[in-house]
Amino acid sequence: MNISFIGLGIMGSRMAANLIKHGNKISVYNRTKSKIDELGENAVAKDTPAEAVNEADVLITMLSTPAVVKKTALGESGFLNAMKKGALWIDSSTVNPSFSKSMAEEAKKRNVRFIDAPVAGSKIPAENAQLVFFAGGDKKDVEEVTPLLKTMGKMVIYSGENGSGAGMKMLVNMLLANSMIAFSEAVILGESIGFDKQFLFKTLMALPVTAPFCASKTAKMDKEDFSPEFPLQWMQKDLELASETAYECGAALPQLSTAKEIYALAKRQGMAELDMSAVYKFLKKKE
Numbered sequence: 001m002n003i004s005f006i007g008l009g010i011m012g013s014r015m016a017a018n019l020i021k022h023g024n025k026i027s028v029y030n031r032t033k034s035k036i037d038e039l040g041e042n043a044v045a046k047d048t049p050a051e052a053v054n055e056a057d058v059l060i061t062m063l064s065t066p067a068v069v070k071k072t073a074l075g076e077s078g079f080l081n082a083m084k085k086g087a088l089w090i091d092s093s094t095v096n097p098s099f100s101k102s103m104a105e106e107a108k109k110r111n112v113r114f115i116d117a118p119v120a121g122s123k124i125p126a127e128n129a130q131l132v133f134f135a136g137g138d139k140k141d142v143e144e145v146t147p148l149l150k151t152m153g154k155m156v157i158y159s160g161e162n163g164s165g166a167g168m169k170m171l172v173n174m175l176l177a178n179s180m181i182a183f184s185e186a187v188i189l190g191e192s193i194g195f196d197k198q199f200l201f202k203t204l205m206a207l208p209v210t211a212p213f214c215a216s217k218t219a220k221m222d223k224e225d226f227s228p229e230f231p232l233q234w235m236q237k238d239l240e241l242a243s244e245t246a247y248e249c250g251a252a253l254p255q256l257s258t259a260k261e262i263y264a265l266a267k268r269q270g271m272a273e274l275d276m277s278a279v280y281k282f283l284k285k286k287e
């Protein structure tokens with residue numbers, strides 16, 4: 001099977017490395033070409049998205065935003081017109097369901113199969129092939145690539161038709177964003193009352209009221225080192241996309257809107273490229 005990969009950011013570079021670890025030689029495009037060299041000789045660097053997919057049976061994209069996915073697919077030297085008929089495009093970028101559906105339509109016009117397969121899990125799960133894929137599309141297509149996805153993740157959850165994988169991812173990130181804010185506020189109030197930070201982490205994490213995922217952020221909050229695993233700007237983007245989805249579906253999500261604007265304010269304070277847990281730093285900051 002010929003595999004192509006486009007998008008070597010925090011997540012994509014680790015997913016591509018796991019594909020290679022499993023004996024695959026892959027064709028790769030990334031805007032910043034130097035990142036391809038880090039994958040070694042089994043990653044063949046290509047100059048454009050189109051060149052990267054000429055031979056591909058399966059293409060995986062892991063790009064930042066819907067606009068970047070669209071440009072890379074359909075812009076100048078985009079990959080979609082260059083793909084073989086019957087080939088399969090798996091988009092693992094976090095995008096909104098209606099965008100995924102529109103990409104599925106564009107793919108179909110060109111006889112290319114499409115699966116939206118965003119992931120739950122951050123930098124470390126990506127490194128350790130422990131991601132969870134939410135896959136939307138034709139069930140047979142998803143079954144066909146499940147063994148491949150399992151070289152990068154521990155689970156593939158079939159979510160339904162195209163757009164449903166993206167839909168599941170919207171739900172996951174809403175919960176993630178709100179949990180991070182709630183935990184940050186609890187720790188900030190606890191510190192203000194005078195509790196020791198370590199005591200707070202240990203006690204709050206032992207209680208069922210705290211989202212278990214927060215345990216993965218206590219070291220960052222402790223050291224106030226917010227080097228990125230999940231960049232804050234992408235969390236704000238995901239909440240914006242969830243909000244857009246709520247509008248399209250007629251859902252009202254006031255809590256989501258508040259969380260979205262908290263991340264937007266943190267971004268405006270220069271925290272865009274820090275980890276999303278820097279929202280703790282933002283909320284704690286005294287003028």
Ligand SMILES: NC(=O)c1ccc[n+]([C@@H]2O[C@H](COP(=O)([O-])OP(=O)(O)OC[C@H]3O[C@@H](n4cnc5c(N)ncnc54)[C@H](OP(=O)(O)O)[C@@H]3O)[C@@H](O)[C@H]2O)c1
Pocket residue numbers: 006007008009010011012030031032033035062063064065068072092093094095119120121122123229230231234235238
């Ligand atoms: N990090 C996480 O924990 C995490 C977890 C789950 C899902 N996600 C989602 O996965 C996707 C990738 O996240 P990431 O953390 O890997 O992001 P990242 O490190 O910022 O990487 C973004 C990728 O998109 C490319 N890109 C950005 N702007 C571009 C442009 N204008 N033209 C062409 N390429 C462009 C980057 O190319 P360069 O290398 O040239 O910059 C890079 O390959 C996002 O949709 C994110 O929401 C992230």
